[in-house]
Amino acid sequence: MVRFREGAGRLSLDFIRTLRYRGTIGSVEELPDVSALVAWITQCGPCALALDAELVDPTVVRDARSLREAVHELISAARSPGGVSSSSFLSRELVNRAAAVAAPTPRVDPSGALLWIATDPVAATLSLVARDAVDLVTSPAMERVRECADPTCGALFVDNSRPGKRRWCSMGACGNRAKKSTIRSKAAQNRDQSRDQGKDQGKDGSA
Known part of the structure; x- marks a missing residue:
């Protein structure tokens, strides 16, 4: 249905x-x-x-x-x-x-x-x-x-x-997707930062 x-x-x-x-x-x-x-x-x-x-x-x-x-x-x-x-x-x-x-x-x-x-x-x-x-x-x-x-x-x-700042038509749908997208984006940024830091440490060690 x-x-x-x-x-x-x-x-x-x-x-x-x-x-x-x-x-x-x-x-x-x-x-x-x-x-x-x-x-x-x-x-x-x-x-x-x-x-x-x-x-x-x-x-x-x-x-x-x-x-x-x-x-x-x-x-x-x-x-x-x-x-x-x-x-x-x-x-x-x-x-x-x-x-x-x-x-x-x-x-x-x-x-x-x-x-x-x-x-x-x-x-x-x-x-x-x-x-x-x-x-x-x-x-x-x-x-x-x-x-x-x-x-x-x-x-x-x-x-x-009350504050009039609602952004999503539904927190269970669009709001939830936006939240998950933000989490994935932050996780990807953290992975990139960790990878870059590892490369920098490798360079320092080889020097």
Whole structure:
């Protein structure tokens, strides 16, 4: 079963992570088909429904990816000196239209459990993504949106740390790789220094 990355701090940021390694030649599309989109909706959305991928219109995948890229453009623009106004009209309108779709509604079942109901769980969950993006780019939280320091990652996240100096989208992934890389680099430097010192001592002894 595919497990999608979460933990960016906002639903919209988790959604745009479905294009992994964005901006690199090794980018990976994690929403290639209906089954993948349904899997993301099931994992990351609030609707606890068993969705049948065969009953979902395949064109919704194209629309979902278009929304993802529009959300990414909107958020990227909000992080730039030009602000949201520097994003394209088409991207803003696409996000606004998606946000206008009816979102899932809460309901308490007979056992007292909370359920989220939607006639179209896919469209309703994408509406939540769009609404979250609209809220994010118009809120002070935008000042805390960071890009992962790993140049091959490109994921955005909300830095909720008190000092505001978080560098990695995930310490368990990118942060851990950077830590291991630093350790390997230091070990290589120590080996080189030891080898050079050995050569120097050899020269002194032969003299």
